[in-house]
Amino acid sequence: MVLKLYARTGWGGGGGLVALTLAEKQIPFELVAISLAQKENKTPEFLAMHPFGEVPVIDDDGFILYESRAICRYLAEKYAHQGTPLLPTGLQERALVEQAASVEFANFFPAVLGVVTEFVRKPMSGKPADDAASAAALTALSAVLDVYETILAKRKFLAGDEFTLADLFHFSYAPMLADAGVPIMTSTGPNVARWWNDLISRPAWIKLKEEGIKGTAT
Template sequence: MVLKLYSGARAGGGSGIVALVLAEKQIPFEHVFVDMANGAHKSPEFLAKHPFGQIPVIDDDGFILYESRAICRYLAEKYADQGTPLLPTRLEDKALFEQAASVEFANFHPQVLKVMNESFSKKRQGLPVDEAALAQIVSELSAKLDVYEVILGKQKFLAGNELTLADLFHLSSAPFLAGGGVDIMTSKGPNVTRWWNELIQRPAWIKLREEGITGTAS
């Protein structure tokens, strides 16, 4: 049975990262659209798959898994021998990957969410942006990226010189920054800019952004 991805149609958030990993790993899948606007994610049928009523979810021949980062790790490990390598195999390199993934989850992602809530989300709702609060939050994000600049000055990617999931995880939230008028990812420093441009220029990501999540990635 072909793997099923339950998600929205747009290549954003956690669903976008799962779809990107499916594409990078050349894994065939069926896209099952979850109409969240009409409450499909809160239906009894969907809650049986994800008790919190969120997306994405995968069904891999009866194996149900939710939470995008867990899904990506599962896919990268199960299909390690095909497509783009996204997880290291040597113990020390695995530890460095988990370190980089933890940095994204604990330092970068929460700060980006704060920026999104004050800028992107408010603009979408037609609410006024507190410019002073936004400036403070962006300053805090800038300080995080100062550290990224140092790390990426020593190596090509966050976990070393090879692309890993730790890099791709940033695509779940950072693209929303520009939508909120915060163009920090390409103006912070040469190392961050080089790294970020390499991520957003990956052919699989460009295709997803243009076409949305449509199905088979083989």
């Protein structure tokens, strides 16, 4: 049975992380497009898979799993020997990936979400700009990226010299910033800029951003 991904068709958010992992690992899948506007994520059938009624969800031959980062780890483990190796096998190397992934979730993700809220979501919904909130959001993200600048002075990627899930997790919202005229990912410092340009140059990402999420199973 081919793996099913229940998600929106756009590249942003958790669905994009899972789709990018599927692409990097060369895993065929069927997309089951879910419309949040039509509340397809709140039907009894969907809530039976995800009790919080959110996307993404995968169905891997009857094994149901939700939460994007958990799904990405599962896929990277199950398909360790194909595609891009996103998780190292060594104990210490793996610990560094988990360390960087924890930093992404605890520090980077809340900060970047704050900037996206002010510069992307509010304008899209027609809400007035809040200069104080915008400045505070940029300051918070800049503080995180200043630390990244120091980390990335010593290594090519956040957990070492290879691209891993710890780097991939940054794709959920950060690419929206440049599209909104906020170049913070490439203006903070040379090490962050070099790292970020490496990430957004990956063929799997370029294709996902251009086409959105499309199933690859035939």
